[in-house]
Amino acid sequence: xxxxxxxxxxxxxxxxxxxxxxxxxxxxxxxxxxxxxxxxxxxxxxxxxxxxxxxxxxxxxxxxxxxxxxxxxxxxxxxxxxxxxxxxxxxxxxxxxxxxxxxxxxxxxxxxxxxxxxxxxxxxxxxxxxxxxxxxxxxxxxxxxxxxxxxxxxxxxxxxxxxxxxxxxxxxxxxxxxxxxxxxxxxxxxxxxxxxxxxxxxxxxxxxxxxxxxxxxxxxxxxxxxxxxxxxxxxxxxxxxxxxxxxxxxxxxxxx
Amino acid sequence: xxxxxxxxxxxxxxxxxxxxxxxxxxxxxxxxxxxxxxxxxxxxxxxxxxxxxxxxxxxxxxxxxxxxxxxxxxxxxxxxxxxxxxxxxxxxxxxxxxxxxxxxxxxxxxxxxxxxxxxxxxxxxxxxxxxxxxxxxxxxxxxxxxxxxxxxxxxxxxxxxxxxxxxxxxxxxxxxxxxxxxxxxxxxxxxxxxxxxxxxxxxxxxxxxxxxxxxxxxxxxxxxxxxxxxxxxxxxxxxxxxxxxxxxxxxxxxxx
DNA sequence: GTAGAGGTTGACGCCGCGTCAACTTCAACC
DNA sequence: GGTTGAAGTTGACGCGGCGTCAACCTCTAC
Numbered sequence: 016x017x018x019x020x021x022x023x024x025x026x027x028x029x030x031x032x033x034x035x036x037x038x039x040x041x042x043x044x045x046x047x048x049x050x051x052x053x054x055x056x057x058x059x060x061x062x063x064x065x066x067x068x069x070x071x072x073x074x075x076x077x078x079x080x081x082x083x084x085x086x087x088x089x090x091x092x093x094x095x096x097x098x099x100x101x102x103x104x105x106x107x108x109x110x111x112x113x114x115x116x117x118x119x120x121x122x123x124x125x126x127x128x129x130x131x132x133x134x135x136x137x138x139x140x141x142x143x144x145x146x147x148x149x150x151x152x153x154x155x156x157x158x159x160x161x162x163x164x165x166x167x168x169x170x171x172x173x174x175x176x177x178x179x180x181x182x183x184x185x186x187x188x189x190x191x192x193x194x195x196x197x198x199x200x201x202x203x204x205x206x207x208x209x210x211x212x213x214x215x216x217x218x219x220x221x222x223x224x225x226x227x228x229x230x231x232x233x234x235x236x237x238x239x240x241x242x243x244x245x246x247x248x249x250x251x252x253x254x255x256x257x258x259x260x261x262x263x264x265x266x267x268x269x270x271x
Numbered sequence: 272x273x274x275x276x277x278x279x280x281x282x283x284x285x286x287x288x289x290x291x292x293x294x295x296x297x298x299x300x301x302x303x304x305x306x307x308x309x310x311x312x313x314x315x316x317x318x319x320x321x322x323x324x325x326x327x328x329x330x331x332x333x334x335x336x337x338x339x340x341x342x343x344x345x346x347x348x349x350x351x352x353x354x355x356x357x358x359x360x361x362x363x364x365x366x367x368x369x370x371x372x373x374x375x376x377x378x379x380x381x382x383x384x385x386x387x388x389x390x391x392x393x394x395x396x397x398x399x400x401x402x403x404x405x406x407x408x409x410x411x412x413x414x415x416x417x418x419x420x421x422x423x424x425x426x427x428x429x430x431x432x433x434x435x436x437x438x439x440x441x442x443x444x445x446x447x448x449x450x451x452x453x454x455x456x457x458x459x460x461x462x463x464x465x466x467x468x469x470x471x472x473x474x475x476x477x478x479x480x481x482x483x484x485x486x487x488x489x490x491x492x493x494x495x496x497x498x499x500x501x502x503x504x505x506x507x508x509x510x511x512x513x514x515x516x517x518x519x520x521x522x523x524x525x526x527x
Numbered sequence: 528g529t530a531g532a533g534g535t536t537g538a539c540g541c542c543g544c545g546t547c548a549a550c551t552t553c554a555a556c557c
Numbered sequence: 558g559g560t561t562g563a564a565g566t567t568g569a570c571g572c573g574g575c576g577t578c579a580a581c582c583t584c585t586a587c
Contacts, residue, residue, distance in 0.1 A: 016509070018498070021564070026491065026498055031565090036544055053552090053565050061498055073371045077543070091378040094371055101368050108364060112357050115329045115350055122347040238282055242274070242317055253272070277533070291535090292575055309534050309583095333574070 017055045020045070027064055034064075042081050043067060074101060165218045184213055189251040192258040199265050207266035210259075230271045237263040273311045276301070283320055290320075298337050299323060330357060421474045440469055445507040448514040455521050463522035466515075486527045493519040 024031045037043035038054065043064055045054035056064075063084065070080045070090075075097055083093045187206045196203045214220055214228050214236075221229035237260040240246045247256035280287045293299035294310065299320055301310035312320075319340065326336045326346075331353055339349045443462045452459045470476055470484050470492075477485035493516040496502045503512035 016498070019564080026494055030545085032546085033544065035566090040543095058498070058500055062500065065499065069374075073374060074367050091375050094375045094378070098368065098371055098375070101364065101371065105361070105364050105368065108357065108361050111330050112354065112361065115354055115357065118325075118329060119347050119350045119354070122350070235282065242272070242282055242314065243321065275533080286576085287534090288577085289575065296574095 017046075017057050018061070020054050020056070023056045023061065023064065026061070027068060029064075029068065037064075037067070037077075040077065042077055073097070180213060184210060185249060188259050189255055191262075192251055192255045196258075198258065198261040203262045204266055204269070207262045210263070211266070211270075227270070230267055233263060233267055237267075273302075273313050274317070276310050276312070279312045279317065279320065282317070283324060285320075285324065293320075293323070293333075296333065298333055329353070436469060440466060441505060444515050445511055447518075448507055448511045452514075454514065454517040459518045460522055460525070463518050466519070467522070467526075483526070486523055489519060489523055493523075 018026070020031045020034050023034060034043065034045070034054070034056075038045050043060060045056055045060065047054055066084060067080055070083065071077070073094065075083070075093070079093065079097070082088070083090055184206070187209070191203055191206060211228050211233065214233070215222055215226060217223065221232040240250055240256040241253065241260050247253050250256040250259050274282070276287045276290050279290060290299065290301070290310070294301050299316060301312055301316065303310055322340060323336055326339065327333070329350065331339070331349070335349060335353070338344070339346055440462070443465070447459055447462060467484050467489065470489070471478055471482065473479065477488040496506055496512040497509065497516050500509070503509050506512040506515050
């Protein structure tokens, strides 16, 4: 008993193109009568195809399916391995959805609150300020999660205090810049130290566990203060931000 | 203030390749000094890049990002639309995971129970037996869900009864085949009618709502009884299954 | 002069096919 | 004999978002 490619297609619900593809990649070779004639499928092929489709519907890739079918490895084992990546993907999706929801909610509130400055400075910094590629791998996406959870946990009062601390810092920076302090001076370096402390207090900050900010993170953030005008605006424009950056660079050279 | 491609890469954590890609597709054009010289980026570009990366991390495609940035449409609106597809994907994943778990559990039990015959006949049939492409779209993946829920809802006793009904049917088929009945005879057609009833009683079966199986589904299943030896084994091998198929074909011609 | 760092364009690869395109073969009908 | 149509074939592009060579140019430092 043999069937043409169309008959197999109708029997199983896949397209003939798919069957040719499976033939081309060797997943389901067709038994041809001649070298380049029409493909013919027998019962063995049909059974194999049904196992293929079952595993495909479960989300396995064609390569994995071939491995399961050709080596005599346990099907259940492969599926359990597959489950792990499915669950990982599920977690990733859940986090992403939560993130999108937060963003939508934030967009619908007034976008010019003090809180927003903070968010720009801290949270966006986590996401996109990265000085070295190697560093990229160390502080993953969960940094945002941690810091966000911490922030909510602070409560109204704690958040107010935090904002006040930020404003004090900013005032110190702008005053120092206007006074024309030497970036290497003790006064300027003191502000840098306070700034580093302020940053590292947040869980999720690269270096939080070590008690001082990651060097690459700090330098990248310093550059970003100058480069991004939204950050720069917080520190008295480009000039002020440049001063902050220079001080932080000296600080980093001395401390690390 | 301008930056080279590497500087931007370090500042934002993306690779230079990515920046060239964004330039190539027009998402983030670089301001070049000459036609084919090194790319230079200014503050405007940096800010745009950061918005791009934010939206990218939220899962938007580059095309959607370009649309959001270039047309003056609301960002929140785009994100809400995006949320819909994210949630759909989440549901799909959840179903798939449940399906894999069921399969793993089934594989770890004894694979040669009566229940398995049923599963092969009914559930796999829903998944992969399709006679016409148009039919494919009508009975989606939820058929399995429905029938599975129904099966569990039957309880021990109900499942026993169901299996008994199946065995009675199978015996009728094999007896008729051995007796050499004419497929068009009343006796054979009566078995076909009982078979159709038996099938359609399951919620999720194509045609369940109409009270009789979908014609394409029935014909496809009949073909599968012959084509797939695991099915054929239930009906007394290829010969028996061929008889069943022929009877069902006549039945389909007469009833529909 | 040469090495090295950083830039350029161009092209392939991944995954699972959908979707033309261009062609052949075979049976059926006039 | 010619025509038409159904069903088959191979070959190639496209999608999404880049990673990863490859081959080449340019500038600076020793």
